[in-house]
Amino acid sequence: MTTAGGLAHPHYTMNVRLNGEKREIEPCTLAELLEQLGLHERRVATLINDEIVKQDARSLTQIKENDTIDVIAMVGGG
Amino acid sequence: MTQGTEYSTTSVSLGSGIEDQPLVVGPYTLKSRMIIGTGKYESFEVMQAAHEVSQSDMVTVALRRVDLKNPDNNLLNFIDTKQMIILPNTAGCYSVDEAMKVAELVLELGLPKLLKVEVIGDEKTLMPDPLGTHEVTRRLAAEGWTCMSYCSDDIVLCRRLEEVGAAAVMPLGSPIGSGRGVLNPTNIRLIKEFAKVPIIVDAGVGTASDCGLAMELGIDGILLNTAIAKAGNAVAMAAACRDATRAGRTAYLAGRMEKRMYASASSPLKDF
Numbered sequence: 001m002t003t004a005g006g007l008a009h010p011h012y013t014m015n016v017r018l019n020g021e022k023r024e025i026e027p028c029t030l031a032e033l034l035e036q037l038g039l040h041e042r043r044v045a046t047l048i049n050d051e052i053v054k055q056d057a058r059s060l061t062q063i064k065e066n067d068t069i070d071v072i073a074m075v076g077g078g
Numbered sequence: 079m080t081q082g083t084e085y086s087t088t089s090v091s092l093g094s095g096i097e098d099q100p101l102v103v104g105p106y107t108l109k110s111r112m113i114i115g116t117g118k119y120e121s122f123e124v125m126q127a128a129h130e131v132s133q134s135d136m137v138t139v140a141l142r143r144v145d146l147k148n149p150d151n152n153l154l155n156f157i158d159t160k161q162m163i164i165l166p167n168t169a170g171c172y173s174v175d176e177a178m179k180v181a182e183l184v185l186e187l188g189l190p191k192l193l194k195v196e197v198i199g200d201e202k203t204l205m206p207d208p209l210g211t212h213e214v215t216r217r218l219a220a221e222g223w224t225c226m227s228y229c230s231d232d233i234v235l236c237r238r239l240e241e242v243g244a245a246a247v248m249p250l251g252s253p254i255g256s257g258r259g260v261l262n263p264t265n266i267r268l269i270k271e272f273a274k275v276p277i278i279v280d281a282g283v284g285t286a287s288d289c290g291l292a293m294e295l296g297i298d299g300i301l302l303n304t305a306i307a308k309a310g311n312a313v314a315m316a317a318a319c320r321d322a323t324r325a326g327r328t329a330y331l332a333g334r335m336e337k338r339m340y341a342s343a344s345s346p347l348k349d350f
């Protein structure tokens with residue numbers, strides 16, 4: 001299930017859980033996903049299956065079927 | 079305002095020629111003794127205006143999942159990071175492991191090793207878990223973090239947090255967001271009396287006079303969020319709390335008169 005496989009099957013999608021919600025996404029890296037979400041320029045932290053994926057590893061990290069992805073940022077708090 | 083390891087040598091003016099020392103927490107030097115939050119405001123614009131009026135130089139933030147429906151709704155665009163130090167918290171954590179994870183995320187977000195340690199032990203009262211708070215503080219301080227540890231107003235617990243390396247100990251005045259003021263001023267005074275690190279009352283402020291009363295106890299600073307964010311006019315309340323914090327501090331430095339049981343005439347009673 002690589003990006004190449006995705007090209008061979010253009011409608012192939014994967015089920016993932018993104019920030020707590022079920023989503024169907026096309027195969028991509030974590031960096032590509034952030035770009036699709038419009039978050040590539042924002043200061044965020046990322047986790048896949050509860051493990052932190054460091055910023056420089058995002059473009060090397062392929063998202064897999066059933067992955068749980070969390071994108072974390074600073075929000076209002078006291 | 080510089081963020082770094084240099085201590086400020088300049089004193090802070092409280093007005094009318096009265097000088098004070100800045101509040102020093104680990105490597106951070108704060109000109110204002112009032113630390114404020116970023117939560118619960120009706121808008122980021124109102125928050126920004128309240129921050130500006132407050133003259134605070136440290137603001138708390140939380141770490142949460144990004145709202146994917148509004149990816150441009152970015153808190154950071156409304157915080158003047160040249161003027162204000164960001165104090166991330168571990169709010170919402172109910173265990174040591176969760177809080178340690180937040181510390182990792184703080185570094186991943188490119189922030190320094192500075193954290194408001196907050197481990198909650200009870201959902202309804204949001205009372206901190208003393209054992210969890212102690213353990214997280216101990217572990218992170220050993221790793222070189224500047225821990226500002228939010229805790230209950232227990233004299234011995236506060237001492238223990240200092241012993242394991244908290245850079246500031248932050249006992250609550252009353253439960254988070256309750257606006258009930260400082261419920262146990264005697265404890266807060268005793269905590270301050272024994273402490274070698276700054277004591278910052280965190281949580282419970284409901285209005286400006288609570289800031290003044292707390293500061294008159296001699297504590298080093300006050301941390302508040304809801305009192306400003308949920309005021310009818312947040313910007314005006316920020317100004318009131320700023321002035322009350324300063325007034326309370328000035329009154330403490332001035333030294334109050336002793337309380338008496340009976341009257342003592344202010345005007346001479348003889349020589350009419």
